[in-house]
Amino acid sequence: MTSEADSGRLLKLIEQVARQDADALHALYDLTAAKLFGLALRILIKREWAEEVLQESYINIWRFAKDYRPGLSAPMTWMSTIVRHRALDYLRRVGDHETEWNDTLDNLLPSFEPDPAERALLSQGATRLGHCLDTLEVAQRQAIALAYLRELPHQDVAQIMQTPLGTVKSWIRRGLAKLKTCLEG
Structure with a gap:
């Protein structure tokens, strides 16, 4: 998902998700889940943790799609940032239990x-x-x-x-x- 056309498609899907379009979220998930899961897995190592973080991330994407600003970052960058922050938060929670x-x-x-x-x-x-x-x-x-x-x-x-x-x-x-x-x- 690196071409300009792919980025444009992601942008349209995020705009539809911002209008609470569940089908758009499903399509966005199909296009991006593999890459975002890989990012979560790289940070968390454990597959179960990465799956949980990915789920939390898509919930955040659903809730905050209306706040996405295309001029600030590419769609994949924005979603990757959400996953990264969720993964780091998850590690902090785990870190609280020595x-x-x-x-x-x-x-x-x-x-x-x-x-x-x-x-x-x-x-x-x-x-x-x-x-x-x-x-x-x-x-x-x-x-x-x-x-x-x-x-x-x-x-x-x-x-x-x-x-x-x-x-x-x-x-x-x-x-x-x-x-x-x-x-x-």
Whole structure:
């Protein structure tokens, strides 16, 4: 959905959605759901979470279509922004429950207590990296996981962790320095 014609079609559909046209919302969903789901999944990792965020996002698109201003952003950009914000809000809600957050982090990082069959499959470098990650402070490990495993910008990591941007950058910088020292040693 990158051509000018596609953008024009999306714009017309959003205008119809603003008039509470359910068929237009269905057509808009058919045209954009795959890309927006991919965006949500990239941020959230877990499929169930991405599905929930996508549903919430289309509810917001339905409710706020009348507020869309074509001069400010392209239709797909506007919808992507809604999905991104919903996904970050979802991560904040999950982050409020520390045990859930740690479970989420555990799902991001591979287990470094492998059973014998897994041990045979793991490379020596991956095992060493896992050991080195375990030596980091929790905040450093979380910031690095979000920045590098989820490929989130530092600003998003700061929002998710509800920490000043400078602090997050320091955690990442110091954590990477510790990882480098550990891996070289």
